Amino acid sequence: MYIFRGPVIVFILALFSLLSTTSQRSTCSEAFSKLKEDRHFEQCMKLPTLGAEFAWNIQEDHARQVNQIDVFFGTRLHAEIGWLAWGVNPTNELKMVGTRAIIGISMPNGTRAIDTYNVTAATKLGCGLQPLKIDFFKNMKIEYSDKNHYFMISASLYLPEPEYNISSLNHVWQVGYQSNGMEPLMHPTSLQNVDSAETINLKTGVSEGVGQHRHHLRKMLALRLKPRRTDEYRKFWNLYHHCLGYALLAAISVDIFLGIGILRPLDHAWKWSYFGVLGILGVIFLLFEIYSWCKFLNQKEKNNQEQRSQNK
Ligand code: HEM
Known part of the structure; x- marks a missing residue:
């Protein structure tokens, strides 16, 4: 199989180049830009998941080794009740x-409140997440814009160096839809919810997210197990599944052919028999392909007709 070594190496190199992608993400939406300008925030970026947007200002104080960052974080929440969290993670890993974190909670009785929380391994295991005083968070605020349904939280953080490096800060965000008083309850675990963490350089606005890498990997390789029909990744899985299947069939056929060549049989009977078998398999393959394409196109036409009749 030495003939495949070159393309395999190119493929692996391409994969690694994807893994090291960083991005300067697009600036904020018009609505959020207006909200952050009213609050005098300068830098702003759209985050990759949960429709979240993030604005910030920094004031470095090298003498005291404490950097002040003012943060403003918001998203449009589907439900009026729920919670919104944003936080920093001083560990080396991009995780919850x-x-x-600061968590803003909008309660069923209409009151809104915000507090600080330390998210631990016990939280992940299901132990209640209760407010806990974290000294470096000040001036916390929770707001809701009736006009465009933005749920927003903001705070000033006084981050000690070198524990928190603002050129490479791990930040994490999340939304949930249920709370018990000031205790936020478990959030959904869709792809959007588990990809909501990244490392950001607050000085340049360049970020590198766990989601970006996973997103690329899921697309080119579809490494996730077979996604559901409604999943946004299903089309990539289908593509991957078919292409891999065809590529394997071609590789196996060529490999057997090479094997026959290596064994150097005295007559050409093996080679011609193999061509015969391949020919028969090829015809069967073609018939099945025609059948499945017809089925696929019929189903598509049926779905379109149903859609049209529902729209009438
Ligand atoms: C309210 C209590 C919370 C519970 C019970 C909880 C539980 C969990 C669990 C079980 C997972 C793993 C899901 C999976 O892999 O399928 C997870 C992931 C995650 N959670 Fe939470 N969580 C809570 C609060 C938070 C908060 C406040 C944040 C953000 C500040 C957050 C951010 C994340 C992120 C980014 C992930 C994906 C990365 C990772 O697994 O570390 N969660 N959470």
Whole structure:
């Protein structure tokens, strides 16, 4: 199989180049830009998941080794009740456990409140997440815009160096739809919810998210197990599944052919028999392909007709 070595190496190199992607993400939406300008925030970026947007200002104080960052974080929540969290994680890993967060909660009785929380391994295991004082969070605020349904939280953080490096800060965000008083309850675990963490350089606005890498990997390789029909990744899985199947069939056929060549049989009977078998398999393959394409196109036409009749 030495003939496949070159393309395999190119493929692996391409994969690694994807893994090291960083991005300067698009600036915020018009609505959020207006909200952050009213609050005098300068830098702003759309985050990759949960429709979240993030604005910030920094004031470095090298003498005291404490950097002040003012943060403003918001998203449009589908339900009026729920919670919104944003936090920083001083551990080396981009994950929920270890995050010091502010969580804004909108309660069923209409009151809104915000507090600080330390998200631990016990939280992940289901132990209640109760407010805990974290000294470096100040001036916390929770707001809701009736006009465009933005749920927003903001705070000033006084982050000690070198524990928190603002050129490479792990930040984590999340939304949930249920709470018990000031205790936020478990959030959904869709792809959007588990990809909501990234490392950001607050000085340049360049970020590198766990989701970006996973997103690329899920798309080119479809490494996730077979996604549901409604899943946004299903089309990539289908593509991957078919292409891999065809590529394997081609590789196996060529490999057997090469094997016959290596064995150097005295007559050409083996080679011609193999061509014969391949030919028969090829015809069967073609018939099945025609059948499945007809079925696929019929189903598509049926779905379109149903859609049209529902729209009438
Ligand atoms: C309310 C209590 C919470 C519970 C019970 C909880 C539980 C969990 C669980 C079980 C997972 C793993 C899901 C999976 O892999 O399928 C998870 C992931 C995650 N959670 Fe939470 N969580 C809570 C609060 C938070 C908060 C406040 C944040 C953000 C500040 C957050 C951010 C994340 C992120 C980014 C992930 C994906 C990355 C990771 O697994 O570490 N969670 N959470």
